[in-house]
Amino acid sequence: xxxxxxxxxxxxxxxxxxxYLTVKxxxxxxxxxxxxxxxxxxxxxxxxxVFTWRLLRSNSGPRRRQPKRQASTTSSSVVTTQPNAVSIPxxxxxxxxxxxxxxxxxxEFFQPVKPTLAQIVRQKLSEGRKVTCRLFEVIxxxxxxxxxxxxxxxxxxxxxxxxxxxxxxxxxLYLMERVLDDESEQKILAALENAxxxxxxxxxxxxVLFCSTETGRSSFVRQLEPDWHIDTNPEILFQLARFIKYxxxxxxxxIERTAANVFSSPSLEQFFGCI
Numbered sequence: 267x268x269x270x271x272x273x274x275x276x277x278x279x280x281x282x283x284x285x286y287l288t289v290k291x292x293x294x295x296x297x298x299x300x301x302x303x304x305x306x307x308x309x310x311x312x313x314x315x316v317f318t319w320r321l322l323r324s325n326s327g328p329r330r331r332q333p334k335r336q337a338s339t340t341s342s343s344v345v346t347t348q349p350n351a352v353s354i355p356x357x358x359x360x361x362x363x364x365x366x367x368x369x370x371x372x373x374e375f376f377q378p379v380k381p382t383l384a385q386i387v388r389q390k391l392s393e394g395r396k397v398t399c400r401l402f403e404v405i406x407x408x409x410x411x412x413x414x415x416x417x418x419x420x421x422x423x424x425x426x427x428x429x430x431x432x433x434x435x436x437x438x439l440y441l442m443e444r445v446l447d448d449e450s451e452q453k454i455l456a457a458l459e460n461a462x463x464x465x466x467x468x469x470x471x472x473x474v475l476f477c478s479t480e481t482g483r484s485s486f487v488r489q490l491e492p493d494w495h496i497d498t499n500p501e502i503l504f505q506l507a508r509f510i511k512y513x514x515x516x517x518x519x520x521i522e523r524t525a526a527n528v529f530s531s532p533s534l535e536q537f538f539g540c541i
Contacts, residue, residue, distance in 0.1 A: 383428065383429070383538070384435070386539060387432045387538060388436060391433075391436075391494055391512075394437065394511070395438060396490065396492040397437045397439050397492055397493065397495070398439075398440045398442060398490055398492040399440070399441055399442070399495070399497075399534075400441075400483065400496065400497050401441055401454060402498070403516065404496055404497075404534055405422060405441065405458075405534075406421060406423065407420075407421040408421065411450060414445070414450050414454075415449075419453055420454050420457035422457050422460075422461040425535050426533065426535050428540065429540055430463065430534075431462075434463070438473075440473045440490055440492070441458075441469070441474045442477065442483050442486050443475075443476060443477075444478060444479060444480060444483055445477075445478070454476075455474060458474065480502060483497075484502050484506060487510065492510060493510075494513065495512075496513070496514045496516060497513065498516050498517060500517075500521070503525075504528075507524065512528075513525075513527060513529070514530070514531060515528055515529065515531075516531060516532070516534060516537075
């Protein structure tokens with residue numbers, strides 16, 4: 267029993283080490299998604315093969331010596347059996363059980379390691395370090411400056427908050443929106459502050475920009491020269507496609523891509539696989 271317990275503990279230790287090694291190598295080469303996954307898979311495969319070979323070799327040794335001990339025991343004792351009795355070697359059952367357990371261990375080794383949200387954000391943004399994003403319908407529940415005027419306060423979408431905070435940790439994020447008055451600006455800032463964006467994340471109030479026209483938002487983006495811009499207006503995305511490396515069109519309806527560097531998703535959180 268002590269030997270079996272030690273072996274189980276060794277299995278668990280090697281499984282955790284393999285998963286840890288895979289994640290670390292993926293992080294080390296995260297600038298290239300395809301290569302990082304390939305290197306991580308090869309590392310996990312190598313650990314699984316070496317361990318399985320060693321385990322099979324250690325199990326095969328005692329089984330080869332066991333018949334000799336059985337033979338000597340049988341020769342030194344008199345055993346009476348019925349004529350029709352059939353002798354079933356216990357080693358076959360033990361071998362089958364051990365082979366099944368080894369197979370289960372190997373199968374568990376090759377189970378994919380679920381990436382963290384931080385890893386997904388880095389991979390999806392292709393290591394982009396600066397991001398600009400509009401507020402209406404992406405970060406806020408409200409869809410227009412007119413709607414914001416008639417509500418008592420702005421509302422941050424709860425489903426996007428986790429992704430937003432992760433982006434602020436990894437990227438230089440700028441939020442921007444067209445508003446009609448100063449009161450609307452205060453509503454937006456208050457909503458972001460109440461959601462913890464300025465305390466939990468890396469965003470500061472100076473990086474929340476306001477303008478009075480859609481053209482003004484487009485000008486903000488061109489001046490900041492981000493790696494990614496996130497918007498809901500297809501016209502602005504089309505105008506910026508020549509200047510911005512990547513763009514994300516957030517729209518509830520699926521539309522044709524206006525350019526090769528413009529991606530689409532029903533929401534920001536769905537783009538990062540959070541729904």
